[in-house]
Amino acid sequence: MTIKDKQAQIVEEFSFMEDWMDKYEYLIELGRKLPPLEDASKTEKNLIKGCQSRVWLDVKREDGRLYFRADSDALITKGIVSLLVIVFSGHTPREILDADISFIDQIGLREHLSPTRANGLLSMIRQIQMYALAASAENPA
Amino acid sequence: MNIAHIREQFPALHQKVHGKPLVYLDNGATSQKPKMVLDVLQEMEGKINGNIHRAVHYLSAQCTERYEKARTVVKDFLNADSEDEIIFTSGTTASLNLLAFSFGQTYVRPGDRIIVTEAEHHSNIVPWQMMCQRTGALLEIWEVDDTGALDPKKLEQILDKSEEVPKLLAITHISNVLGLVNPLAEIIQIAHYYNVPVAVDGAQGIVHKKVDVRSLDADFYAFSGHKLYGPTGTGVLYGKVKYLEEMAPWQGGGDMIETVSLRKGTTYAQPPLKFEAGTANFIGIAGLGAAIEFINGLNIKLIEDHENEITQKAIEALGQIDGCKILGIPGTYYGKTYEKIPVFSMTIEGAHPSDIATLLDRMGIAVRSGMLCAEPLLERFGITSVLRASFALYNTLEELDFFVESLKKVLKILR
Numbered sequence: 262m263t264i265k266d267k268q269a270q271i272v273e274e275f276s277f278m279e280d281w282m283d284k285y286e287y288l289i290e291l292g293r294k295l296p297p298l299e300d301a302s303k304t305e306k307n308l309i310k311g312c313q314s315r316v317w318l319d320v321k322r323e324d325g326r327l328y329f330r331a332d333s334d335a336l337i338t339k340g341i342v343s344l345l346v347i348v349f350s351g352h353t354p355r356e357i358l359d360a361d362i363s364f365i366d367q368i369g370l371r372e373h374l375s376p377t378r379a380n381g382l383l384s385m386i387r388q389i390q391m392y393a394l395a396a397s398a399e400n401p402a
Numbered sequence: 403m404n405i406a407h408i409r410e411q412f413p414a415l416h417q418k419v420h421g422k423p424l425v426y427l428d429n430g431a432t433s434q435k436p437k438m439v440l441d442v443l444q445e446m447e448g449k450i451n452g453n454i455h456r457a458v459h460y461l462s463a464q465c466t467e468r469y470e471k472a473r474t475v476v477k478d479f480l481n482a483d484s485e486d487e488i489i490f491t492s493g494t495t496a497s498l499n500l501l502a503f504s505f506g507q508t509y510v511r512p513g514d515r516i517i518v519t520e521a522e523h524h525s526n527i528v529p530w531q532m533m534c535q536r537t538g539a540l541l542e543i544w545e546v547d548d549t550g551a552l553d554p555k556k557l558e559q560i561l562d563k564s565e566e567v568p569k570l571l572a573i574t575h576i577s578n579v580l581g582l583v584n585p586l587a588e589i590i591q592i593a594h595y596y597n598v599p600v601a602v603d604g605a606q607g608i609v610h611k612k613v614d615v616r617s618l619d620a621d622f623y624a625f626s627g628h629k630l631y632g633p634t635g636t637g638v639l640y641g642k643v644k645y646l647e648e649m650a651p652w653q654g655g656g657d658m659i660e661t662v663s664l665r666k667g668t669t670y671a672q673p674p675l676k677f678e679a680g681t682a683n684f685i686g687i688a689g690l691g692a693a694i695e696f697i698n699g700l701n702i703k704l705i706e707d708h709e710n711e712i713t714q715k716a717i718e719a720l721g722q723i724d725g726c727k728i729l730g731i732p733g734t735y736y737g738k739t740y741e742k743i744p745v746f747s748m749t750i751e752g753a754h755p756s757d758i759a760t761l762l763d764r765m766g767i768a769v770r771s772g773m774l775c776a777e778p779l780l781e782r783f784g785i786t787s788v789l790r791a792s793f794a795l796y797n798t799l800e801e802l803d804f805f806v807e808s809l810k811k812v813l814k815i816l817r
């Protein structure tokens with residue numbers, strides 16, 4: 262599935278949920294389902310700055326594709342990073358850098374996050390793009 | 403007058419957020435303002451507006467009078483000796499930065515020591531660290547124990563450590579995390595025995611305790627208007643005149659000078675104006691005066707009883723929640739009674755504060771989560787985040803119940 266398709270799927274899923282309590286409960290479920298990172302990957306390097314809770318993002322490169330794993334000590338945050346992992350994991354650096362990230366606005370996530378939270382989300386996306394940029398510079402496809 | 407009457411005077415309390423009636427429990431961060439204060443701001447912004455201390459015209463005179471009247475109101479509120487001891491600033495942080503700069507400039511030399519406690523807000527840490535960098539002084543830490551209380555013996559150890567006594571002790575009246583009221587009078591007595599002046603961060607203290615700087619014998623006392631039902635961008639630094647007269651000014655500009663000469667140099671005004679460079683937030687300060695007059699008009703005994711009841715009931719109710727641990731429990735530590743204001747920072751097993759706060763927000767409840775600008779204290783307890791519910795005089799017991807019940811619901815979702 263392309264990044265675009267995955268985003269469309271998320272937007273559709275959220276469209277069935279009426280109130281924000283439901284959306285948060287859904288994010289909490291996603292958070293629970295996301296496999297935890299082992300402590301060895303919860304390094305200072307993987308820690309994302311600018312979040313209210315601690316968030317770690319780990320990346321692996323295989324066959325020219327990036328695979329992300331993430332964790333957080335807060336569940337809702339974990340649910341949100343889980344969305345990012347679903348959307349971006351398994352794609353090439355080029356695909357990631359070219360992607361138009363629209364689902365966050367479409368599901369109304371940004372306006373429902375406090376500005377501190379929204380900044381945290383932005384930091385996560387930026388970190389993903391940085392990884393992609395570094396990978397494409399190392400090994401231009 | 404009862405709490406319901408008091409509530410009526412705070413328009414912001416009567417609104418809905420996310421379609422739910424607001425339950426505002428983030429008063430430790432900032433308080434809502436009574437109509438009396440809002441009216442002053444509106445009248446002055448819209449009508450009675452002229453720059454103070456400068457012109458002879460009517461509006462300027464009106465504003466100067468209101469600004470200086472606020473100084474008298476603050477002086478009386480603190481039971482200070484004179485208006486000259488009251489410096490207006492933009493808030494606690496500005497007060498402490500001013501103090502750290504001016505005090506450091508005048509009294510602190512390389513190798514000197516400054517004491518801060520481990521329970522301080524960043525505002526009462528970072529300015530001192532910066533001062534140490536400027537002057538070559540060293541920061542000494544008065545550590546808290548496992549309960550968050552401060553052992554006076556440890557202070558004496560620091561004071562006794564070398565021939566040169568430290569230049570200053572900077573300590574909070576009430577920690578914004580623990581809510582415990584430090585036995586300031588005793589602590590100041592110890593410090594003064596060693597001839598060490600004491601600077602108090604009163605951001606939380608001024609809101610919940612009667613502060614008498616003379617009987618406390620505090621050398622400096624800093625607080626913000628916005629936590630005291632007054633306007634944002636207002637604050638006070640109280641300082642004993644003997645220090646203020648000697649201390650170098652912080653910022654230069656209009657109002658703080660006596661004469662300015664490009665050739666002969668500049669001489670400064672007497673305190674407090676020496677420390678009030680530039681156009682002050684005179685409208686806000688007039689509003690701060692109104693806020694204090696509002697408080698003066700309340701039955702303080704009733705408010706104290708009300709806040710104590712909230713504190714007791716909250717500790718009981720939260721204690722019954724599985725895995726909930728409150729930071730700062732009132733009691734007797736080192737032979738001193740530590741009271742607690744209605745500020746409840748907690749950790750709850752199996753649920754992250756930011757998740758709890760996010761879901762409570764959906765139910766109309768405003769609480770804080772995170773480090774509360776007190777990273778060293780949280781680190782001391784080995785935690786990275788707390789949930790904090792902080793009550794003001796207008797919060798009700800029903801709001802406490804609603805908070806506890808909602809918290810239980812949220813925990814069912816999260817755990």
Ligand SMILES: Cc1ncc(COP(=O)(O)O)c(C=O)c1O
Pocket residue numbers: 430431493494495496523525526574576577578603605606626628775
């Ligand atoms: C204990 C304490 N000190 C200092 C401050 C800083 O106050 P302000 O941000 O109004 O300058 C606060 C408030 O956040 C506080 O609670």
